[in-house]
Amino acid sequence: MRLASLLLTLLCACAGPRAIPHAAPDGGATETDGAATTDAGPPPPPRDAGELEACRAVDVLFVVDNSGSMADQQASLIASFPGFVRGMREHLASAPSFHVGVVTSDAYRGNEAGCTDIGDLVTTTGGPASSGRACGPFASGARYLTDGEPDLDGRFACIAQVGTGGDDDERVARALLGAVSPARNAPGACNAGFVRPDSLLVIVIISDEDDVRDGCTTESGFERCLSYGSGGLPDDWFAELSAHRDPASVVVLSLIGRRAGNPCGAVVASRLLGFARRFGDNGYVGDVCASSYDAFFREALPVIGNACVNLI
Numbered sequence: 667m668r669l670a671s672l673l674l675t676l677l678c679a680c681a682g683p684r685a686i687p688h689a690a691p692d693g694g695a696t697e698t699d700g701a702a703t704t705d706a707g708p709p710p711p712p713r714d715a716g717e718l719e720a721c722r723a724v725d726v727l728f729v730v731d732n733s734g735s736m737a738d739q740q741a742s743l744i745a746s747f748p749g750f751v752r753g754m755r756e757h758l759a760s761a762p763s764f765h766v767g768v769v770t771s772d773a774y775r776g777n778e779a780g781c782t783d784i785g786d787l788v789t790t791t792g793g794p795a796s797s798g799r800a801c802g803p804f805a806s807g808a809r810y811l812t813d814g815e816p817d818l819d820g821r822f823a824c825i826a827q828v829g830t831g832g833d834d835d836e837r838v839a840r841a842l843l844g845a846v847s848p849a850r851n852a853p854g855a856c857n858a859g860f861v862r863p864d865s866l867l868v869i870v871i872i873s874d875e876d877d878v879r880d881g882c883t884t885e886s887g888f889e890r891c892l893s894y895g896s897g898g899l900p901d902d903w904f905a906e907l908s909a910h911r912d913p914a915s916v917v918v919l920s921l922i923g924r925r926a927g928n929p930c931g932a933v934v935a936s937r938l939l940g941f942a943r944r945f946g947d948n949g950y951v952g953d954v955c956a957s958s959y960d961a962f963f964r965e966a967l968p969v970i971g972n973a974c975v976n977l978i
Contacts, residue, residue, distance in 0.1 A: 721974030723865040724754065724764040729842045731873035732770040732832030735931065737795045739921075739954055743872055744823045746959035751818060753967050758974060766818070767810040767860050768825045769845045771873060772832035781809070781856035784837060785844020788825045796829025810860045835878040838938060839896035839903045842869055848910050866977050867911065868970060871920040871942075874932035874954050900940035917973045918942045919966050921954040930955035948973050 730740060754764065767787040775782050776792025778800075787809045790800045801824035806812040811821055844850055846867065850857045861867060878895040896903065907916065920942045923932030932954050942949035950969045952962035 721758065721761045721866050721977045722763065723862055724758065724761045724868060724970075724974075725861050725865040726764060726766045726868045726870065727842060727845055727861075728766070728768045728826060728870045728872065729838055729845070730768055730770055730826060730828050731836055731838065731875065732772060732774065732793075732828040732830065733834050733836060733875065734830045734832075735874055736872075737830050738930070739872055739874060740795075740827055740829075742956070742959050743921075744826050746963055747822050747826070748819045749960055750963035750966075753964065754970070755813070757967060758971065761866070761974060762813070764813050765806075765810050765860055765862070765865075766812070766822060767845070767857070768822075768828065769841045770828050770832055771836040771838050771841055774828065774832070776829065776831070783844070783856075784841050785847070785850055786856040787845065787860060788828060791825065791828055793829040793831030795827075796831070797824045797827040798829075799824065801825045808859055809856060834875070835894060836873055836875045837896045838871055838873050838877045839900075839941060842871070843896070843903060843906055846907070846911065866915055866917065866970070866974055868917045868919065871918070871922060871938060872954060873922055873935065873938065874930060876923070876933050876935040877937045877941075879937075900937055900944060903941050904944040913945055914948070914973070915977055916945060917948045917966075917970055918945050918950070919962075919969070920949070920951045921956075921959060921962060922951065923955070924951065924953050928953070928955045 728743070730736070730743065751766075754761070769785055769787060771784075773782055773784045774786065774788060776790060776796060777786060777788055778790045781787070781789070789802045789804075789809050791797045801821055802809070804811055804821060805815045811818055811825075815821055845857060846861045846869075849855060851861045852858060880895045880897060898906075904913070907913070918941065920935075920938055922935035922938050924934065924939070926934055939951060942951055948969065950966050952959070952965075956962065
C-alpha cells in the first residue's frame, strides 16, 4: 500500500486531543511541575503525499510499569500491539524499517545476566505474573525486535509481559532516558543498535503511577535528601533527552492516570503528563484505565504520521 493510504487513514481517524489535562478531585483541570493546562485540539491535518517521504525508520520503545497493580494493563497492551504494528506497516510505507523494544519502570532482575539495570531492553522475563521465559533469540540477532521478526506479535507478548514484581516507586523517566542514551546503545552495550540516529523515536509509556519524586528525610537532626526517583523534573528530563536527540524526532505516547477516582485506581500522573506536553504536537496522552488500548493506538497514527513528515 502506497503512502497515499496514509492520507486517507489520517484524515478519517477520529483522533482525540493530543495532550489531555487530568482532572482534579473537584473536577477542575490541574497540573504541576510547570506543564501547560489547556486542552489542545485534534492533531493537525497531514501534509500532502509529496511530502511524506522524510521518515525512513521508526524505533518504538515501550516503557512498561512492572509494579504490583499492572497485570491487566500489560494484558491490554499485548492485545492491542498487533493492531498498532499493522497500522504502521500499512500506512507508514515510507518507513519500511522499525525496531521494537521493552524496558521496565525498575531495574529488572528477571532479565538476562549483565543487562538487569533500569533502561536495559527486556529479552527474558521472570517473577510473578510474567511470561517467565527467555523470549529470544530474535531474528535481528540483537536484543530488540525488528520488522523482519517472523512471529513479531508472539515475541512482543513474551517481552511485554514483564510481570508485577517491580518496585512501587516507578522511575519511568529514568528508564526511558537510560534506554535511549548513546552509552547504552553503543556497540557491546545492552541496547546496542536499538536507537538509530536518523530514526523517528516513538516512546510509549504505560503506567498507573506517576514518576516517583525524590525526597528528603531527617536522621539524627540532619536532613538527608535521597534521589530514589528519576531525578529532577520534566524540564530536566526533556533537557537530558534533547542533549543527544532532536525533540522533533521524538513522539511520546503516554497511557497514564489522567483523573482522580478512575476505575482502575491509577494515580494522576502530573509529572509524566508534563513530560509529554513538552513535545508539543508530538505528545499524545491516553487513559491507562481504558478497557482496550486499540483506540489509543489508532488515534496516535496522525501524531506519528505528522512527526514522520516533519523529520527532515
